[in-house]
Amino acid sequence: MEALGQISTLHYLVLAAALFVLGVIGVLTRRNVVIILMSIELILNAVNLNLLAFSRLYGLHGQVFSIFVITDAAAEAAVGLGIIIAFFRNKETVNVDEVDLMKW
């Protein structure tokens, strides 16, 4: 299995870290709640890439776990988008700064 050339696990980990950081930036700085959810999807994908990169070293368990992460992402997207629809119906906006009922 030396055919993977010069691309080591570290390459994949750095790429996953870059995607994770992009997702965190999106969550922390954007105001549009739909784009915040998309950034969360970016974070989940970075985690999946990590799992698969280590699965190449340790066997199939990482791939099975990444299937579970994808399941989680589907459930999270369904519930999150339901919340967005309810939020939009009440507030007529998708701006998260407008949700300050519990803030004091």
Place this chain on the structure above:
Amino acid sequence: MQPVATTFFFYLLAGLAVLGGVLVITRRNAVHSALALILTLLSLAGLYLMLYAPFVAGVQIILYAGGIMVLFLFVIMLVSIEKSQKEEQFNKLWLVGLLAAIALGGLFIGVYVKGKALFPEAKVVLEEGNNTQGIADYLYGHYLFTFEIASLLLLVAIIGAVVMAKKRI
């Protein structure tokens, strides 16, 4: 089958993934963000193929790029995007958030570079021919209980989404 030109394809797909990620968090129009996210997801599926995970790559394309992103696009169409496009896109503390996230990234890179000697060099032989079979063996054998929990999670998510999107509960 051995992957061909791994270096070229890794950097191509990684570049596309990062480009898509940057576009996701910078676009004003949420539809453009969703399309950029699809670009990222597809290039990640290519990377999964290079990591000897063809089943996960297929699931990524079918379920993520096909299913979840359609859900996203539906919701973007349901909420009005004209109004949010005219508003300020980043919140007031965006600089703090950016710096914190970059510090987090620096932490990641530092840990990886310092700890990369701990990674085993010998790679497990992952066969592509029976990849799906191997995953199924684990899924319905070793991880059967986890699998059932996941099905319960999906049931809760279905009920939750219906309840959340209903006009009157």
